[in-house]
Amino acid sequence: MAVYADVIVDITNEKLDRTFQYQVPEEMELKIVPGVEVEIPFGRGDRLIRGYVVETTDRPAYDPAKIKKIKRIVPGRVPIESRLIALAAWMRERYGSTMIQALKTVIPIKKEVRAKQKRLIRLDLPVDRARTYLEELNRKHCTARARLVQALLNEPELDYELVTKKLHITPAVIKTLEEQGVLSVQAEQLYRNPVRPSDRQKTQVVLNDQQQSVVDQVVKDWEQGLRRTYLVHGVTGSGKTEVYMEIIARVVADGRQAIVLIPEIALTFQTVLRFYQRFGDRISIMNSRLSAGERYDQFERAKNKEISVMIGPRSALFTPFPNLGVVIIDEEHELTYKSENVPRYHAREVAIHRALTEGAMVVLGSATPSVDSYYKALRGEFGLFRLTDRAKKNALPHVYVEDLREELRSGNRSIFSARLQELIQDRLQKKEQVMLFLNRRGYAGFVSCRSCGHVMKCPHCDVSLSMHNHGRLVCHYCGYEEPTVKKCPECGSPYIGGFRAGTQQIEELLKKQYPQAGVLRMDADTTRNKDGHEKILAAFANREADILIGTQMIVKGHDFPAVTLVGVIAADLSLYTGDYLSSERTFQLLTQAAGRAGRGDVPGEVVIQTYQPEHYAVVTAAAQNYEEFYQQEILYRTISGYPPAAHLLAVLLSGADQEELDRASGLLIRQVPRELEGLTVIGPAEPAVARINDIYKKVIYLKHKKYDTLTEVKDHLERYAMEQPLLEKINMQFDFNPMHAG
Numbered sequence: 050m051a052v053y054a055d056v057i058v059d060i061t062n063e064k065l066d067r068t069f070q071y072q073v074p075e076e077m078e079l080k081i082v083p084g085v086e087v088e089i090p091f092g093r094g095d096r097l098i099r100g101y102v103v104e105t106t107d108r109p110a111y112d113p114a115k116i117k118k119i120k121r122i123v124p125g126r127v128p129i130e131s132r133l134i135a136l137a138a139w140m141r142e143r144y145g146s147t148m149i150q151a152l153k154t155v156i157p158i159k160k161e162v163r164a165k166q167k168r169l170i171r172l173d174l175p176v177d178r179a180r181t182y183l184e185e186l187n188r189k190h191c192t193a194r195a196r197l198v199q200a201l202l203n204e205p206e207l208d209y210e211l212v213t214k215k216l217h218i219t220p221a222v223i224k225t226l227e228e229q230g231v232l233s234v235q236a237e238q239l240y241r242n243p244v245r246p247s248d249r250q251k252t253q254v255v256l257n258d259q260q261q262s263v264v265d266q267v268v269k270d271w272e273q274g275l276r277r278t279y280l281v282h283g284v285t286g287s288g289k290t291e292v293y294m295e296i297i298a299r300v301v302a303d304g305r306q307a308i309v310l311i312p313e314i315a316l317t318f319q320t321v322l323r324f325y326q327r328f329g330d331r332i333s334i335m336n337s338r339l340s341a342g343e344r345y346d347q348f349e350r351a352k353n354k355e356i357s358v359m360i361g362p363r364s365a366l367f368t369p370f371p372n373l374g375v376v377i378i379d380e381e382h383e384l385t386y387k388s389e390n391v392p393r394y395h396a397r398e399v400a401i402h403r404a405l406t407e408g409a410m411v412v413l414g415s416a417t418p419s420v421d422s423y424y425k426a427l428r429g430e431f432g433l434f435r436l437t438d439r440a441k442k443n444a445l446p447h448v449y450v451e452d453l454r455e456e457l458r459s460g461n462r463s464i465f466s467a468r469l470q471e472l473i474q475d476r477l478q479k480k481e482q483v484m485l486f487l488n489r490r491g492y493a494g495f496v497s498c499r500s501c502g503h504v505m506k507c508p509h510c511d512v513s514l515s516m517h518n519h520g521r522l523v524c525h526y527c528g529y530e531e532p533t534v535k536k537c538p539e540c541g542s543p544y545i546g547g548f549r550a551g552t553q554q555i556e557e558l559l560k561k562q563y564p565q566a567g568v569l570r571m572d573a574d575t576t577r578n579k580d581g582h583e584k585i586l587a588a589f590a591n592r593e594a595d596i597l598i599g600t601q602m603i604v605k606g607h608d609f610p611a612v613t614l615v616g617v618i619a620a621d622l623s624l625y626t627g628d629y630l631s632s633e634r635t636f637q638l639l640t641q642a643a644g645r646a647g648r649g650d651v652p653g654e655v656v657i658q659t660y661q662p663e664h665y666a667v668v669t670a671a672a673q674n675y676e677e678f679y680q681q682e683i684l685y686r687t688i689s690g691y692p693p694a695a696h697l698l699a700v701l702l703s704g705a706d707q708e709e710l711d712r713a714s715g716l717l718i719r720q721v722p723r724e725l726e727g728l729t730v731i732g733p734a735e736p737a738v739a740r741i742n743d744i745y746k747k748v749i750y751l752k753h754k755k756y757d758t759l760t761e762v763k764d765h766l767e768r769y770a771m772e773q774p775l776l777e778k779i780n781m782q783f784d785f786n787p788m789h790a791g
């Protein structure tokens with residue numbers, strides 16, 4: 050059978066989907082795979098040009114007699130483009146998508162956008178005068194200006210964006226200082242080739258024994274040509290970032306490049322500055338605010354080896370470094386590493402695959418490693434290192450767990466426990482700051498008893514049931530339903546229902562109870578406007594308010610030294626999100642929230658409020674005991690057959706016509722090859738949100754011990770869908786080991 054190849058001739062073009070089909074000469078058949086660079090006759094004159102194979106097929110797109118033949122495979126070194134196309138092909142197969150969707154994920158799209166001019170802020174005062182000025186600002190409590198001058202004293206040149214977005218300083222403040230002659234704002238050209246006056250040696254710390262031992266072992270492997278994945282489990286503040294930088298420095302010294310993935314929310318000014326001080330303009334920072342043009346420029350600079358280190362969120366993983374040496378993934382447990390767009394890839398898996406094919410290593414780091422990575426580390430798949438001590442020796446905060454059932458029993462109906470109220474009062478008096486955290490993630494419609502803590506769960510899936518609009522309790526995995534209860538089946542109490550508490554409600558209560566307190570609220574409502582996010586954080590950093598209320602947006606990466614109390618209003622909100630990750634997520638959120646308290650000189654306190662004080666996620670988080678949490682959690686995953694003990698594939702179906710969708714999902718579920726041993730089929734069920742904008746949704750779950758079995762099923766369903774007219778009207782997407790609730 051003849052084989053045809055779709056070839057792309059200009060991958061920098063916006064139209065990645067413009068491919069041209071060629072016939073593959075028989076002798077090349079085994080070598081023609083996605084990514085291979087080929088020479089092809091092109092256009093009327095059949096002039097020879099180069100292109101890349103993106104896909105092969107046995108179906109000709111048009112009359113086979115008119116399809117030209119590939120001339121030859123371009124010999125020599127495999128260009129980075131080839132490797133990225135091969136990576137896209139791997140992602141397509143592993144996660145399920147079209148080749149074009151995969152290519153668009155991996156390859157930056159060049160648009161005719163004029164890149165915005167980058168600006169730089171430079172200190173214009175001599176250092177001693179700047180110091181005097183800083184003292185004066187501090188005396189007058191001009192906190193925003195003081196913070197900027199302090200930052201400029203640490204690093205005399207700063208990226209403008211960095212200062213406004215990450216240091217939370219408003220343009221007005223910069224303007225004022227500029228008018229006073231303290232600093233000047235300059236344009237990009239100067240930025241690109243800056244004279245770097247700062248003495249970098251000064252900022253380099255001496256690694257402690259634990260840190261040094263990690264670096265030594267990784268470097269030893271590196272020098273011996275061993276390429277592995279490592280997991281660094283280090284408590285908050287244990288100095289993981291220093292370890293990363295040391296490893297990067299070693300790799301860069303060999304002429305290789307490094308990618309550092311950091312969740313955008315944790316990509317704070319302090320972090321960026323540390324990399325900047327160490328590697329100067331060999332680094333580049335990526336964030337989601339960059340225009341397509343800016344992103345493209347950055348990738349070009351990476352390809353041309355103008356930079357050696359790329360720092361950014363998930364998509365920075367595709368930086369086209371020609372000679373990649375290491376990929377670092379900080380906060381590797383973060384959900385944002387899993388893409389919510391097709392192909393729904395996980396950056397950790399893709400990083401490991403990319404590293405494998407390019408001879409690079411991978412370093413994962415977290416204070417609360419994902420159960421998935423820890424499982425692999427314990428099995429020897431990843432090298433495991435532990436950093437058990439804080440580098441600066443300041444103590445971890447004291448954690449109180451407050452039982453909300455007890456509060457109810459003793460007549461306290463407020464959403465603040467007696468302990469939290471007392472501690473808030475104390476901090477207001479001492480003029481220290483408080484963060485209150487409502488861990489609402491996604492849709493949490495669980496039903497629980499406020500008297501005994503009982504939670505309504507699915508009898509088949511061991512996840513919490515969700516209350517739906519139609520007044521029934523539904524399991525998001527298997528579709529099991531039961532009527533809403535009026536009385537607690539455990540204790541008979543009438544106080545059973547959905548948990549309802551919003552950030553706005555908390556704000557109103559606080560204002561009533563502590564009229565003297567300045568309160569800021571950060572949630573989807575208050576951050577809707579452009580820069581709303583930054584303005585709130587800036588105001589809090591400037592101590593314009595005593596209390597900051599927020600959702601998970603406030604727990605990550607922000608360093609507020611005056612915060613000495615953190616309250617978690619209801620740990621239960623993330624304990625029962627109706628999916629198998631809820632305990633893991635809760636443990637991480639509680640640990641991270643606790644990590645916000647006592648970053649300065651005064652030790653911190655944390656109050657965790659819950660109806661389930663005996664839940665292992667709460668107990669182990671309060672004790673800061675990861676090992677114990679992991680042991681309990683892996684037991685649950687193993688018994689219930691959830692990842693990493695088994696793999697889960699969600700087949701997401703959607704369509705505008707409910708009746709068609711029902712028929713299509715019925716057809717599809719009958720196509721699942723049930724004879725495959727060990728395969729569990731669940732559904733079709735309604736997901737958490739069963740209808741959005743009049744588009745109906747259904748989900749089928751497939752479970753198996755082996756990932757590859759699930760990709761086989763996926764391939765089978767894809768083929769079936771292409772031939773079945775009804776399924777053409779239905780949108781079908783695959784999500785392997787889904788991480789987003791519902």
Ligand SMILES: Nc1ncnc2c1ncn2[C@@H]1O[C@H](COP(=O)(O)OP(=O)(O)OP(=O)(O)O)[C@@H](O)[C@H]1O
Pocket residue numbers: 254255256257260283284285286287288289290291292416440441
């Ligand atoms: N060996 C060291 N000697 C002195 N200070 C250190 C050392 N290593 C790290 N530090 C300092 O300790 C603080 C915490 O270090 P770092 O941010 O690297 O920790 P981390 O593990 O990445 O923290 P987190 O998990 O909170 O992000 C930083 O201020 C850093 O400069």
Ligand SMILES: [Zn+2]
Pocket residue numbers: 498499500501502503537538539540541542
């Ligand atoms: Zn009860």
Ligand SMILES: [Zn+2]
Pocket residue numbers: 507508509510511524525526527528529
């Ligand atoms: Zn169920």
